[in-house]
Amino acid sequence: MSSVWQDILTELKSKLGDSTVSSWFDGVEVNIVKDKLYACVKTKFIANWIKNHYLDIVQDIAKKHNLSIEFEVKETLAKESSSKINNQKNEISYNNKNEYSLPLSKDMVFETFIVGRSNEMAYTSALRIAQSEERIFNPLFLYGPVGLGKTHLMHSIGWYIKKNFHNNNVCYLSAEQFMLKFINALKQKDMMSFKEELRSFDILMIDDFQFLSGKDSTQEEFFHTFVYLISQGKQLVISADKPPSELSGIEERLRSRLGSGLVVNLHPANYELRLSILKEKSIGRNINDEILQFIAENVKSSIRELGGALMRVIAYVDFFKKDLDLDTVKGILKEFVQHKKPITPELIIDSICKYYNIEKDELCSKSRKRNILKPRQIAMYLCRELTDSSLPEIGRFLGGKDHTTAMHSIKKIEQSIDSLESELQDIKQMIK
């Protein structure tokens, strides 16, 4: 090993400690050309980690040796991963037989979807749609905040139908892709093929429908496709971040049709579901329950984030072949972990909005629609239970209501406490 690199490592150890340096810098190969030191690491993950956490400090030390430093990923490993990507591409093109559909991810099937209270209804509806050739719920409209499994369920429907009903022609598109294909057909002056192709599907699934907000001509085209397919007994599955009634920038006649079948909400996962997902995804990995519980308790924003946190822990174990302790995990997941904040009315209001997928303005408005009134009453109840706020303060926080409204709302929730128990538990989990 180059003596300069040896010196750099020694100095790094004195600043960062032996274990950090051996975790991230063991196995680095160096090559000095003129005044540049090229440090070759095994993977992109390690290179990024070093750049994000230790670059300044390494550069400072290198400067003392009149060197600048650059981190690279070893070419052999880069080649390996590029051949993996090529294999994946082959799978995708096999998967993607019709040119209109986006490929379905092979990891997103019903068998890998973990079911809990927050997504049970969505899972059951998706499975029923896939299993039944009768159009029991048409369209199926799945909605909820990001990263909670809408795409996973749509891909699962696609795979199930491909496997069990070979004659059915499935098309899965993001709303953006739908728009791009529409624009392309207009440009090519080939609207007939576009219409014919879309009308030939037995199951058409459009993801992230909110993307079409304000895109009037694309909506118009989609509207006609929608009406045609439904009239022919074909299945439609749509997903968005909001229910049809709350999608802004979508034409009224389309909104009402989107809501004419079954509309199902995916709620944020509670602790039990987060833990089950982590246990399932870490099968065969040497990660103990204490660590999984720590991740489930702290990474709450979405299942996508939860998966990302677990991947980071798994990558660490794979690279360094070391047993993990909780302190190391806390360090690795620093950016994922939300620090515990004191419980305030603002925090309760934010969590309620997230849970019910409504805007703060709506929650604090005068609306007496049930989908707004109930969350507002729950917010008042939780402010009373979890904070020291007085009734007039609670009324004020929820949009300038008076203290009798706050008192009445809290009573309402107390009267239905048994039926609301599990919902309240889930919301409290999000708040804490």
Ligand SMILES: Nc1ncnc2c1ncn2[C@@H]1O[C@H](COP(=O)(O)OP(=O)(O)OP(=O)(O)O)[C@@H](O)[C@H]1O
């Ligand atoms: N219940 C679940 N069980 C297992 N994995 C899940 C579950 N829910 C979500 N995931 C995983 O979480 C990730 C994000 O899910 P998905 O892409 O389906 O979210 P989404 O609701 O469509 O989000 P977006 O609105 O951002 O498109 C995916 O990797 C998915 O496989």
